[in-house]
Amino acid sequence: MKNEHITFHRGKVSRNDRFSVLGQKGVAVWMTGLSASGKSTIAVETEKILIGMGKAVYRIDGDNLRHGLNSDLGFSEKDRFENIRRAAEVCALFVDAGLIVLASFISPLASMRSLAREKTGDSFIEVYVKADVETCCKRDPKGLYKKARAGEIPDFTGVTAPYEVPPSPDLVLDTERYSIEDCARILADKILQFSALK
Amino acid sequence: MKNEHITFHRGKVSRNDRFSVLGQKGVAVWMTGLSASGKSTIAVETEKILIGMGKAVYRIDGDNLRHGLNSDLGFSEKDRFENIRRAAEVCALFVDAGLIVLASFISPLASMRSLAREKTGDSFIEVYVKADVETCCKRDPKGLYKKARAGEIPDFTGVTAPYEVPPSPDLVLDTERYSIEDCARILADKILQFSALK
Numbered sequence: 174m175k176n177e178h179i180t181f182h183r184g185k186v187s188r189n190d191r192f193s194v195l196g197q198k199g200v201a202v203w204m205t206g207l208s209a210s211g212k213s214t215i216a217v218e219t220e221k222i223l224i225g226m227g228k229a230v231y232r233i234d235g236d237n238l239r240h241g242l243n244s245d246l247g248f249s250e251k252d253r254f255e256n257i258r259r260a261a262e263v264c265a266l267f268v269d270a271g272l273i274v275l276a277s278f279i280s281p282l283a284s285m286r287s288l289a290r291e292k293t294g295d296s297f298i299e300v301y302v303k304a305d306v307e308t309c310c311k312r313d314p315k316g317l318y319k320k321a322r323a324g325e326i327p328d329f330t331g332v333t334a335p336y337e338v339p340p341s342p343d344l345v346l347d348t349e350r351y352s353i354e355d356c357a358r359i360l361a362d363k364i365l366q367f368s369a370l371k
Numbered sequence: 372m373k374n375e376h377i378t379f380h381r382g383k384v385s386r387n388d389r390f391s392v393l394g395q396k397g398v399a400v401w402m403t404g405l406s407a408s409g410k411s412t413i414a415v416e417t418e419k420i421l422i423g424m425g426k427a428v429y430r431i432d433g434d435n436l437r438h439g440l441n442s443d444l445g446f447s448e449k450d451r452f453e454n455i456r457r458a459a460e461v462c463a464l465f466v467d468a469g470l471i472v473l474a475s476f477i478s479p480l481a482s483m484r485s486l487a488r489e490k491t492g493d494s495f496i497e498v499y500v501k502a503d504v505e506t507c508c509k510r511d512p513k514g515l516y517k518k519a520r521a522g523e524i525p526d527f528t529g530v531t532a533p534y535e536v537p538p539s540p541d542l543v544l545d546t547e548r549y550s551i552e553d554c555a556r557i558l559a560d561k562i563l564q565f566s567a568l569k
Contacts, residue, residue: 184430185419194425221383227392229427231468232382241490242460245453255443262440263461270429270470292439 191271195229197368199268201261201293202360204277205286205339206302207331208317209309211348211356212277215302218357220275223364231267233260234277248328254285261289268296273368281336298367300360301342304349306331389469393427395566397466399459399491400558402475403484403537404500405529406515407507409546409554410475413500416555418473421562429465431458432475446526452483459487466494471566479534496565498558499540502547504529 192198202219204212216232223230235256239246243259246252257280267274280286290297309331310318321329328334344363346356390396400417402410414430421428433454437444441457444450455478465472478484488495507529508516519527526532542561544554 184415186415186422186428186430190422191427191429194422195427217382217384224384224388224392229389229393229469230384231389231464232384233464241463242457259440259457263464265439266429266431266461267465267468270465271427272468272470 188269192370195271196370197228198370199271200273200296200298200364200368201264201268202275202298202300202364203289204300204302205280207304207306207309207336208279209312209314210302210304211353212302214353215346215356215360216275216277218353219360222357222361223273228273230273232275233263235279257285257288261292265292268293273364279330281330283337286339298344299339299342300344300346301339303345303347308349386467390568393469394568395426396568397469398471398494398496398562398566399462399466400473400496400498400562401487402498402500403478405502405504405507405534406477407510407512408500408502409551410500412551413544413554413558414473414475416551417558420555420559421471426471428471430473431461433477455483455486459490463490466491471562477528479528481535484537496542497537497540498542498544499537501543501545506547
């Protein structure tokens with residue numbers, strides 16, 4: 174027996190009722206890019222802009238989820254996919270609740286991003302935070318690239334593991350050309366348009 | 372290597388900022404009780420009351436989570452605990468985001484409820500939805516008690532697996548004595564008091 178005795182409890186409140194209460198549609202903003210590309214930093218600034226406008230926003234990332242929900246997962250390929258799957262399921266719940274959820278995950282493989290999109294359907298914005306490996310290596314705020322190049326971290330995206338550039342993201346934020354502040358403003362505008370109630 | 376290269380990205384938005392936007396404090400309302408005690412039904416009615424008052428509310432339960440986030444879990448003792456752990460972690464995220472989350476889980480063991488409380492800290496209300504096994508057997512809306520008594524469902528709480536009555540819940544809703552509507556009103560009042568901003 175796995176899920177055969179499970180039935181849904183339909184509510185008396187619809188997704189649209191929740192959206193009306195919050196004055197916005199729920200949306201999952203999935204930010205992909207190399208480590209140190211600027212994903213989480215842009216998310217922090219974007220959250221600040223949106224909260225200042227009275228929007229209901231929440232921010233999750235690979236780092237903080239791994240301290241809680243995903244604390245049982247390691248870094249095997251299987252666990253990396255499971256990390257993304259659970260993050261995407263959490264996004265789907267938040268979107269259903271009516272929130273704007275900013276999710277920053279390296280998610281290096283196209284199949285990981287497809288999985289995430291699949292869970293949230295058409296309430297999903299894929300944002301490619303663009304910076305090449307050389308730039309990220311120079312930034313290296315946590316010293317991870319240095320360790321990866323010294324062979325101390327196995328399978329490090331961009332060094333010893335591939336990053337598949339998204340072929341058709343909904344938005345590209347090029348952090349080599351634009352400031353974090355500019356990227357956050359562009360992203361906030363995109364989100365405001367997307368989450369507006371008709 | 373497990374989590375040694377993980378650091379938190381502190382935001383520029385605090386939990387209190389999120390609470391101010393929503394006009395409420397986040398709270399996890401954990402509803403425990405036998406199958407057919409009325410947990411999910413009360414949650415549905417309570418959600419309706421609170422949404423009608425403009426509150427930001429979301430509802431999760433063992434059933435709907437098992438179709439998504441917890442779809443990889445079965446019903447072994449280990450998986451039942453993992454089901455509760457993940458539900459509690461999701462509650463903690465929702466509470467941090469500022470929402471009222473109504474979580475209905477049989478959670479038959481005191482240790483499961485302790486685990487859930489541990490994740491959300493002092494933003495947790497334990498609600499015991501009270502109805503004895505005989506009453507639940509008579510209701511049996513899904514025919515599960517009948518199957519359990521016929522030996523078709525192993526380890527069924529109240530029949531072939533124990534339910535540990537909560538010794539000191541924050542609220543008891545006795546569905547043998549009170550109507551669903553009355554229980555929902557009592558619970559909504561409790562939540563409104565608890566989630567009010569000072």
